[in-house]
Amino acid sequence: xxxxxxxxxxxxxxxxxxxxxxxxxxxxxxxxxxxxxxxxxxxxxxxxxxxxxxxxxxxxxxxxxxxxxxxxxxxxxxxxxxxxxxxxxxxxxxxxxxxxxxxxxxxxxxxxxxxxxxxxxxxxxxxxxxxxxxxxxxxxxxxxxxxxxxxxxxxxxxxxxxxxxxxxxxxxxxxxxxxxxxxxxxxxxxxxxxxxxxx
Ligand code: HEC
Ligand code: HEC
Numbered sequence: 001x002x003x004x005x006x007x008x009x010x011x012x013x014x015x016x017x018x019x020x021x022x023x024x025x026x027x028x029x030x031x032x033x034x035x036x037x038x039x040x041x042x043x044x045x046x047x048x049x050x051x052x053x054x055x056x057x058x059x060x061x062x063x064x065x066x067x068x069x070x071x072x073x074x075x076x077x078x079x080x081x082x083x084x085x086x087x088x089x090x091x092x093x094x095x096x097x098x099x100x101x102x103x104x105x106x107x108x109x110x111x112x113x114x115x116x117x118x119x120x121x122x123x124x125x126x127x128x129x130x131x132x133x134x135x136x137x138x139x140x141x142x143x144x145x146x147x148x149x150x151x152x153x154x155x156x157x158x159x160x161x162x163x164x165x166x167x168x169x170x171x172x173x174x175x176x177x178x179x180x181x182x183x184x185x186x187x188x189x190x191x192x193x194x195x196x197x198x199x
Pocket of ligand 2: 131157
């Protein structure tokens with residue numbers, strides 16, 4: 001009787017320790033093996049095709065990783081990355097990158113950035129374009145599920161704004177799609193230029 005009971009307990013312990021053996025890897029390990037190849041070891045990617053993750057809001061990062069996993073947001077490389085991650089690892093990676101410092105980019109065209117700045121703070125009421133500041137904040141830092149935009153690569157921002165406008169980037173709330181509908185290509189370039197230099 002007691003032998004059988006300890007056998008059962010042994011199976012329980014074995015099952016439990018298999019669970020522990022398959023536990024979440026540390027974010028530092030995953031970054032070193034995977035993320036750094038595109039986003040850099042501290043989330044300050046040097047290639048502007050890859051977004052900076054440093055200083056980004058942790059809840060926003062967590063939600064985007066989940067969106068890649070469910071296929072709501074599509075990206076071939078990111079789909080492959082998240083397939084290997086557990087929910088706990090995604091949260092730990094979001095916290096890891098969120099805690100890193102982000103540096104702004106040098107502004108190439110000040111006149112263009114000035115146009116972008118006006119749109120960011122005042123929008124374009126005549127063409128029903130809401131001011132970005134309403135949601136992304138006066139410092140471009142966003143909050144919770146609203147992304148930080150300050151210091152991000154201009155090329156990445158342009159690509160995402162086009163993706164919202166042509167609806168190839170999907171989000172559970174379609175708020176950015178409405179916001180960007182009446183913004184021209186030149187205005188998108190100007191806003192991106194302003195934001196990437198924003199401290
Ligand atoms: C092969 C290159 C590559 C690797 C490796 C990679 N990423 Fe990405 N990542 C991308 C690209 C490209 C995008 C932009 C996708 C798009 O166009 O929407 C992206 C976007 C993201 C975003 C969305 C950022 C935002 O501002 O919305 C997050 C979060 C992210 N990656 C996290 C990670 C994490 C965590 C890892 C490591 C597990 C990782 N990535 C590994 C290429 C990569
Ligand atoms: C009503 C609120 C709201 C307003 C106004 C708004 N945004 Fe957004 N924005 C959002 C939300 C919410 C998201 C996250 C969407 C998602 O989850 O994919 C977002 C995402 C973005 C992203 C993607 C960032 C990344 O890291 O991938 C960019 C770029 C962006 N907004 C730029 C702008 C610009 C430029 C304006 C002004 C023309 C603007 N937003 C106005 C709510 C807003």
